Amino acid sequence: xxxxxxxxxxxxxxxxxxxxxxxxxxxxxxxxxxxxxxxxxxxxxxxxxxxxxxxxxxxxxxxxxxxxxxxxxxxxxxxxxxxxxxxxxxxxxxxxxxxxxxxxxxxxxxxxxxxxxxxxxxxxxxxxxxxxxxxxxxxxxxxxxxxxxxxxxxxxxxxxxxxxxxxxxxxxxxxxxxxxxxxxxxxxxxxxxxxxxxxxxxxxxxxxxxxxxxxxxxxxxxxxxxxxxxxxxxxxxxxxxxxxxxxxxxxxxxxxxxxxxxxxxxxxxxxxxxxxxxxxxxxxxxxxxxxxxxxxxxxxxxxxxxxxxxxxxxxxxxxxxxxxxxxxxxxxxxxxxxxxxxxxxxxxxxxxxxxxxxxxxxxxxxxxxxx
Numbered sequence: 001x002x003x004x005x006x007x008x009x010x011x012x013x014x015x016x017x018x019x020x021x022x023x024x025x026x027x028x029x030x031x032x033x034x035x036x037x038x039x040x041x042x043x044x045x046x047x048x049x050x051x052x053x054x055x056x057x058x059x060x061x062x063x064x065x066x067x068x069x070x071x072x073x074x075x076x077x078x079x080x081x082x083x084x085x086x087x088x089x090x091x092x093x094x095x096x097x098x099x100x101x102x103x104x105x106x107x108x109x110x111x112x113x114x115x116x117x118x119x120x121x122x123x124x125x126x127x128x129x130x131x132x133x134x135x136x137x138x139x140x141x142x143x144x145x146x147x148x149x150x151x152x153x154x155x156x157x158x159x160x161x162x163x164x165x166x167x168x169x170x171x172x173x174x175x176x177x178x179x180x181x182x183x184x185x186x187x188x189x190x191x192x193x194x195x196x197x198x199x200x201x202x203x204x205x206x207x208x209x210x211x212x213x214x215x216x217x218x219x220x221x222x223x224x225x226x227x228x229x230x231x232x233x234x235x236x237x238x239x240x241x242x243x244x245x246x247x248x249x250x251x252x253x254x255x256x257x258x259x260x261x262x263x264x265x266x267x268x269x270x271x272x273x274x275x276x277x278x279x280x281x282x283x284x285x286x287x288x289x290x291x292x293x294x295x296x297x298x299x300x301x302x303x304x305x306x307x308x309x310x311x312x313x314x315x316x317x318x319x320x321x322x323x324x325x326x327x328x329x330x331x332x333x334x335x336x337x338x339x340x341x342x343x344x345x346x347x348x349x350x351x352x353x354x355x356x357x358x359x360x361x362x363x364x365x366x367x368x369x370x371x
Contacts, residue, residue, distance in 0.1 A: 017206040018087060018199050020139055026195045027132045027153045030094045033188050034125055035160025036167070037101045038066060039277075040184055041118065043168035044177045046263050046273070048108050058111060059260070065115040067252055069122030077127030079228065081368030085204045086131035086138070091196040093131065096124030098188025105178035129154070129356070130368040137360040137367035139205035141216045144299035146360050147309075151292025151353045157251075158285030158349045162278035165258075169273070220364040228369055236362065237370065243314075244355050250321060250348045254280060258341070276338060280345020287346035291317065291353045307361065310354035321347030 042063065049059055081089050100121035107113050132153050140146045168180045207214075231237055258280070262273035291313050298309035321344045328340035359371040 015201060015203040017139075017204060018202045020205060020208075022198065023135060023139070023205055024149065024153065026191070026198075027090065027135065028156055030090065030128065030188075030191055030195075031132065031153055031156025032160040032163060033094070033156075033184070033191060034097065034128055035157050035281075036164030037097060037121065037160075037184055037188065038125070039161040039164035039281075040168035040180050041066070041104070042258070042260065042277075043165055043172060044105075044108075044180055046260055047172060047177050049260075052109055062111070062115060062118065065118035066122035069119035069124075070126050071122075073123035073126035074130075078130040078368040078371055081127055081131045081134050082225075082366050086135040086368070087199050087202070087204050089127045089131040090135070091192050091199065093124055093126075093128040094188055094195065095192035097121050097128075098185045098192060100124060100185075101181050101188060102185030104181040104185075108177075127368075130371045133356050133359050133371040134368040135205045137220075137364055139207060140360075141207050141211055141214060141220050143216075143304065143309075143361060144296040147295035147299065147354075147357045148292040150357045150360065151288050151295070154353055154356055155285050155288035155292075155349075157352065158281045158283070158288055158345075160281070162281035162285065165277040165281075166275055169275070223364045225365050226363070228366075231363065231366065231370070240355070240358060240362070240370075246318075247348065247352045247355065250325070251352065254341075254345060254348070279338070279342045281349070283342050283346035284349025287317070287350035288353050291350045295354065295357060307358060310358050310361070314351050314354045317347045317351035319347075320344070321351060 045054070045059055045062060048054060054062070077089075077093075100117050104114065104117045104121070106117075133150065136146055136149045136153070140149055164184070168184075171180045171183060258273075258277040262268045262276050268276065295309050295313060298304070298312070303309050303312075324340040324344040324347065328337045328344060331337050331340070356371055359367045363370045
């Protein structure tokens with residue numbers, strides 16, 4: 001990615017990098033919006049199921065349309081990030097998904113159109129998280145600090161669904177379902193425009209002058225990019241990818257299922273269901289940042305052999321999720337189920353963070369492609 005900045009010519013090379021504080025603020029805020037826009041459709045679906053007579057099959061198709069677009073675009077999104085740099089991709093992705101969020105309520109009765117908007121929203125979101133990982137990898141050479149920033153930015157995956165479900169339920173109750181997408185999409189468009197205006201005349205994120213002379217920064221900048229095919233054939237990368245598969249599966253299951261579970265299976269009012277659905281994500285927000293702190297502490301103590309400072313946290317958080325989601329699935333008590341779902345939500349959000357950290361460790365100049 002550094003070579004891309006240099007090859008753009010002397011004018012770009014002379015520009016100052018984007019300042020790290022506003023960059024982190026934008027990435028975190030946009031990450032919150034990204035996850036809110038993923039979750040708010042499930043609240044709308046709980047209303048549209050009754051309004052338009054959606055069958056369970058139709059509901060499942062509409063909820064999974066996002067994932068289809070995301071899955072198709074994700075492999076290309078990371079490669080694009082590494083080719084053009086995260087600065088532009090962050091703005092384009094945020095603006096793109098916000099536009100399709102705005103368009104979502106145009107015709108919910110036309111299933112093909114609603115499904116198309118959700119698919120395009122997913123495709124537009126695909127490059128964003130790899131772009132945040134690439135930005136951290138470029139700007140932060142120290143492993144301990146990278147973990148903290150990755151976890152903080154990615155903790156939007158907890159706060160976003162919490163805000164999305166609570167706000168979407170309240171908006172639907174007060175103004176009607178279409179306003180969910182109008183308000184969330186409008187905020188996203190403004191957010192993307194603000195970042196574009198700020199970052200357009202600046203270069204990609206880079207280490208501070210003090211950090212740039214450190215040995216770790218120089219070692220990372222000297223890394224030679226590996227051909228993508230060779231990188232993907234690497235055994236460590238294959239294990240990394242296969243083991244990660246369970247994390248988004250569990251995350252999206254909760255994301256799309258919880259509001260419908262509370263309203264249809266438990267008979268809870270939509271607004272109350274929105275609040276209950278937000279609880280696991282609020283727990284996840286706290287857990288994600290705790291993982292960042294623990295990973296930094298492990299790195300500071302020298303517990304970095306074979307990635308122990310990242311991998312041990314994946315195992316612990318994954319076990320936490322597995323145990324409590326099994327209890328939630330088998331208990332007859334609604335109270336116990338809700339408590340276990342909250343704890344499981346913290347576990348699965350925490351389990352995701354070290355994977356993004358590992359991407360910055362394994363491929364300093366190709367973190368976008370790897371993530």
